[in-house]
Amino acid sequence: MSTRTQVLKKPFNLRLDFWHFVIIAAFILIGFFLIYPLFNIFINSFWQDGKASLENYQEFFSRKYYYSALINSFIVSTSATFFACVLGIPVAYAMSRFNIPFKGVFHILIILTLLSPPFIGAYSWILMLGNNGFITNFLANIGIEIPSIYGLHGMIWVFTLQFYPHIYLYVSGALKTIDVSLEEASSSLGVSGFARIRKVTLPLIFPTVSTGALMVFMASFADFGTPMLIGQGEKVLPILAYDQFISEMGSNPAMASTLSMILLSVTTAVLLFQRHIMNRKTYTMSSLRPPKVIKLSPVKRTLATLMVMGIVTLSIIPQATVITTSFLKTNGPVFVGGFSLDSYREVLYKVPKAIQNTFTYASVAIVIMVIAGLLLSYVVVRRKSKITSFLDALIMIPYVIPGTVLGISLIIAFNKPPIELTGTWVILVIAYVVRKLPYTMRSSTAILHQIDKSVEEASISLGVPPMKTFFKTTAVLMIPGVLSGAILSWVTTINELSSTIVLYYGATATITVSIYSEVFTSNFGTAAALASMLSLATIISLIIIMIISGKKEISV
Amino acid sequence: MQDHVKIKQICKFFGDNKALDDININIKKGEFFTLLGPSGCGKTTLLRILAGFYQQEEGNLFFEDSHMNNIPAHKRNIGMVFQNYAIFPHLTVFENVAYGLKARKIKKDEIKVKVTEALDMVELSHLKDRQPSQLSGGQQQRVALARAIVIHPGLLLMDEPLSNLDAKLRVKMREDIRNLQKSLNITTIYVTHDQEEALAVSDRIAVMSEGKVQQIGKPHEIYLSPVNKFVANFIGTTNFLDAEIEIIDSDKHATVFVEGAALKTKLFESAYGKGIYSIRPEQIKIKETGDANSALVEGEIVDATFLGESVVYKIRFTSGTLISAHEHSIRYNMLRKIGDLVKVDLNPEEAVIFDESGEEVLNEHKNTSLKETV
Numbered sequence: 028m029s030t031r032t033q034v035l036k037k038p039f040n041l042r043l044d045f046w047h048f049v050i051i052a053a054f055i056l057i058g059f060f061l062i063y064p065l066f067n068i069f070i071n072s073f074w075q076d077g078k079a080s081l082e083n084y085q086e087f088f089s090r091k092y093y094y095s096a097l098i099n100s101f102i103v104s105t106s107a108t109f110f111a112c113v114l115g116i117p118v119a120y121a122m123s124r125f126n127i128p129f130k131g132v133f134h135i136l137i138i139l140t141l142l143s144p145p146f147i148g149a150y151s152w153i154l155m156l157g158n159n160g161f162i163t164n165f166l167a168n169i170g171i172e173i174p175s176i177y178g179l180h181g182m183i184w185v186f187t188l189q190f191y192p193h194i195y196l197y198v199s200g201a202l203k204t205i206d207v208s209l210e211e212a213s214s215s216l217g218v219s220g221f222a223r224i225r226k227v228t229l230p231l232i233f234p235t236v237s238t239g240a241l242m243v244f245m246a247s248f249a250d251f252g253t254p255m256l257i258g259q260g261e262k263v264l265p266i267l268a269y270d271q272f273i274s275e276m277g278s279n280p281a282m283a284s285t286l287s288m289i290l291l292s293v294t295t296a297v298l299l300f301q302r303h304i305m306n307r308k309t310y311t312m313s314s315l316r317p318p319k320v321i322k323l324s325p326v327k328r329t330l331a332t333l334m335v336m337g338i339v340t341l342s343i344i345p346q347a348t349v350i351t352t353s354f355l356k357t358n359g360p361v362f363v364g365g366f367s368l369d370s371y372r373e374v375l376y377k378v379p380k381a382i383q384n385t386f387t388y389a390s391v392a393i394v395i396m397v398i399a400g401l402l403l404s405y406v407v408v409r410r411k412s413k414i415t416s417f418l419d420a421l422i423m424i425p426y427v428i429p430g431t432v433l434g435i436s437l438i439i440a441f442n443k444p445p446i447e448l449t450g451t452w453v454i455l456v457i458a459y460v461v462r463k464l465p466y467t468m469r470s471s472t473a474i475l476h477q478i479d480k481s482v483e484e485a486s487i488s489l490g491v492p493p494m495k496t497f498f499k500t501t502a503v504l505m506i507p508g509v510l511s512g513a514i515l516s517w518v519t520t521i522n523e524l525s526s527t528i529v530l531y532y533g534a535t536a537t538i539t540v541s542i543y544s545e546v547f548t549s550n551f552g553t554a555a556a557l558a559s560m561l562s563l564a565t566i567i568s569l570i571i572i573m574i575i576s577g578k579k580e581i582s583v
Numbered sequence: 584m585q586d587h588v589k590i591k592q593i594c595k596f597f598g599d600n601k602a603l604d605d606i607n608i609n610i611k612k613g614e615f616f617t618l619l620g621p622s623g624c625g626k627t628t629l630l631r632i633l634a635g636f637y638q639q640e641e642g643n644l645f646f647e648d649s650h651m652n653n654i655p656a657h658k659r660n661i662g663m664v665f666q667n668y669a670i671f672p673h674l675t676v677f678e679n680v681a682y683g684l685k686a687r688k689i690k691k692d693e694i695k696v697k698v699t700e701a702l703d704m705v706e707l708s709h710l711k712d713r714q715p716s717q718l719s720g721g722q723q724q725r726v727a728l729a730r731a732i733v734i735h736p737g738l739l740l741m742d743e744p745l746s747n748l749d750a751k752l753r754v755k756m757r758e759d760i761r762n763l764q765k766s767l768n769i770t771t772i773y774v775t776h777d778q779e780e781a782l783a784v785s786d787r788i789a790v791m792s793e794g795k796v797q798q799i800g801k802p803h804e805i806y807l808s809p810v811n812k813f814v815a816n817f818i819g820t821t822n823f824l825d826a827e828i829e830i831i832d833s834d835k836h837a838t839v840f841v842e843g844a845a846l847k848t849k850l851f852e853s854a855y856g857k858g859i860y861s862i863r864p865e866q867i868k869i870k871e872t873g874d875a876n877s878a879l880v881e882g883e884i885v886d887a888t889f890l891g892e893s894v895v896y897k898i899r900f901t902s903g904t905l906i907s908a909h910e911h912s913i914r915y916n917m918l919r920k921i922g923d924l925v926k927v928d929l930n931p932e933e934a935v936i937f938d939e940s941g942e943e944v945l946n947e948h949k950n951t952s953l954k955e956t957v
């Protein structure tokens with residue numbers, strides 16, 4: 028029976044298929060547009076007057092001008108993170124556990140807050156509370172002096188109101204998966220009310236809160252627009268890096284590289300720290316009985332609603348202010364009373380190119396991201412191996428790269444022959460794709476996990492070759508997930524400032540850059556008109572995502 | 584008849600785990616062949632090698648005379664029915680069934696004719712415009728079947744196609760599948776871990792365990808003439824009793840002592856010492872206490888389960904050993920009661936005696952001759 032007559036020892040030849048090429052191409056592109064630039068600034072930061080040295084780092088830590096920016100960044104980001112938790116956790120708790128009216132509306136408004144460009148918040152708080160802000164003026168008229176919005180506390184205020192939705196979204200998700208019997212058990216042990224929330228619920232959602240907090244910290248730490256507008260004398264790291272870079276252009280950009288490295292080290296360290304706590308404190312909960320919504324007494328219900336409404340309103344005020352302002356009659360920085368469409372007319376006349384640029388670049392980027400998201404998530408999920416896991420890790424690196432740093436690193440890498448991309452629109456699109464691809468990847472892999480593998484095998488056994496099978500089955504089924512991720516990436520791309528400001532070049536200016544320069548030249552009307560256009564585009568995109576994914580929830 | 588599928592010395596490893604160990608099977612044209620075995624024994628792995636989704640590390644695969652090792656899955660002309668159906672969720676019933684025909688570049692009107700015909704066969708024509716999400720499990724299964732047969736595959740592979748259906752539907756579907764297979768005369772390889780299903784539909788069965796084929800045979804062969812303890816135990820139910828073998832003559836006639844009774848049998852080769860005596864419940868005959876035959880064992884009825892056409896009795900021997908025995912329930916006054924004392928005929932003519940390890944059959948029994956027909 029077992030006379031091994033014709034056993035082929037190596038019966039098969041290793042054939043390269045399409046997916047191998049995808050993997051190879053991905054490594055080449057990531058190496059070229061991400062690793063090489065980062066490596067470049069790493070080397071640059073140790074390079075002074077043609078030789079390797081630690082001089083730049085020594086200078087950073089010995090001069091107050093430099094290290095105080097680091098301290099400022101820390102103060103602002105940690106405070107904003109703390110206050111975002113203070114706002115986000117109660118709102119999430121109330122929204123998911125109590126019978127609050129208009130939940131859907133609140134939810135949308137909170138997401139809208141998160142997705143609007145950060146500096147629009149800063150800008151409209153200036154319109155309200157700035158030196159010439161209408162609330163400031165109003166209060167001054169009735170004899171009340173309020174402290175200026177400018178400075179670190181202004182940044183903390185803006186970041187808190189802008190980024191608490193991160194906490195809200197993560198915590199709401201976690202609260203839905205807590206098995207209600209855990210909380211009931213603690214009640215029956217005599218722990219109830221606030222004590223129960225503190226002793227049982229909070230520890231259970233702690234890992235999720237920490238993930239949300241990480242997002243808030245990263246966003247505040249890396250933000251460029253808000254500190255630029257509202258910081259005035261107080262500098263934070265991204266501003267400092269930008270300043271150094273702009274003033275050093277043409278010479279040796281060593282200090283900008285050093286600052287970038289420090290920014291990167293901090294974000295990476297914070298990420299690793301958060302992962303570390305997560306690993307120790309993760310409880311996996313399979314929600315056997317998800318908690319019910321509690322019907323509050325009318326008084327309590329009103330109080331809870333007022334709390335949620337207050338916070339949501341406060342955070343959406345900037346949007347409302349900007350949109351209102353865009354319809355006011357202005358003459359330069361002066362509002363002359365009455366409504367008009369003048370600001371829009373002026374914008375269309377003054378910066379039509381910027382509007383066109385924003386939507387063109389973002390659209391080119393979204394096409395690339397859809398294709399890349401489709402193919403890369405497939406190799407990462409369905410061709411799981413050490414190599415593809417490594418690829419997955421590389422793709423996620425941009426999570427920790429502040430936009431300013433990416434911008435600086437791309438310029439340094441590609442500002443000289445043989446590859447000169449500085450000043451072209453290509454470099455902007457590259458920056459957008461690198462920065463936002465992780466978001467598309469996340470939603471693409473999520474949907475891929477839900478698609479049955481054997482659907483492809485069924486197609487193959489029916490005679491359709493593997494490649495064609497992918498496009499006829501899995502790809503079609505993935506489209507909703509990929510698209511909703513890509514549209515989200517698109518929204519954050521049109522609102523992007525921190526890398527654009529480093530990379531743009533006259534003719535490639537975008538809406539955000541124009542808003543920024545209009546605000547700086549005090550043309551508040553036109554700035555508001557441009558910002559309103561972005562808000563409108565953002566709202567439309569969100570509606571499209573909801574239609575595509577067929578649900579009310581958006582995971583940002 | 585001509586061999587359609589030839590599986591020769593196939594081995595498959597997952598890391599260090601040998602999922603398939605030297606598999607040799609020849610399957611005839613038009614045959615309904617079943618791979619049967621407990622979970623994890625390698626059935627799916629073997630099926631996927633046939634389909635071309637896995638590549639074996641060793642061994643060769645032939646369809647008729649063509650060597651298949653290097654033929655990719657989409658060129659093997661195989662119809663496959665998956666356990667979870669794997670219906671294309673974005674296509675209607677009609678489009679699902681038409682999928683393989685379109686890939687073969689068949690003309691539109693011809694596709695229509697063939698799809699309608701296939702849907703008729705599985706009694707689904709009235710649902711052809713439905714979305715898969717609007718179908719019940721059984722209907723999805725029929726779509727999967729229609730989709731697989733409409734391309735006139737050389738080989739039909741089914742991996743536990745009925746395991747997600749309820750018991751009633753399972754019986755109806757398996758009959759439908761069997762009839763369809765017969766009328767189309769498609770060589771079919773069917774995977775299941777349900778032995779009753781396997782016995783009911785198969786022309787032949789390969790019983791597998793731990794990556795090895797234990798026995799290949801017609802349903803009644805593997806049931807009545809198992810080649811080892813594993814097969815005897817896995818197919819149907821049986822009683823295993825300790826046996827002590829003593830040779831009595833040069834002609835290999837032996838006396839086997841089981842539960843104190845001296846039973847006569849004929850061995851293939853001379854052997855003595857310990858063995859395992861396997862006898863199925865329905866092969867046991869229950870006698871009255873008055874019977875003086877010395878080959879009978881005394882026992883007491885300790886449990887009775889009435890199943891309609893038969894009764895299952897649990898009988899305890901004086902040694903404490905429990906066995907189960909079936910008896911037809913013909914008349915009301917013939918039913919036995921718990922506590923009744925009986926004598927049991929262990930029926931050595933039909934019993935199978937294994938060596939101590941359970942690997943080999945030692946005796947000739949009534950159904951031994953079956954083996955030569957394989």
Ligand SMILES: Nc1ncnc2c1ncn2[C@@H]1O[C@H](COP(=O)(O)OP(=O)(O)OP(=O)(O)O)[C@@H](O)[C@H]1O
Binds near residue numbers: 627
């Ligand atoms: N992709 C894989 N990677 C690693 N091991 C595998 C893989 N597929 C199967 N195995 C292992 O190979 C062995 C045989 O698995 P197989 O799926 O063929 O069993 P099966 O007989 O189909 O079982 P079941 O009745 O549960 O479907 C098992 O031990 C299983 O763990």
Ligand SMILES: [Mg+2]
Binds near residue numbers: 626627
């Ligand atoms: Mg299986």
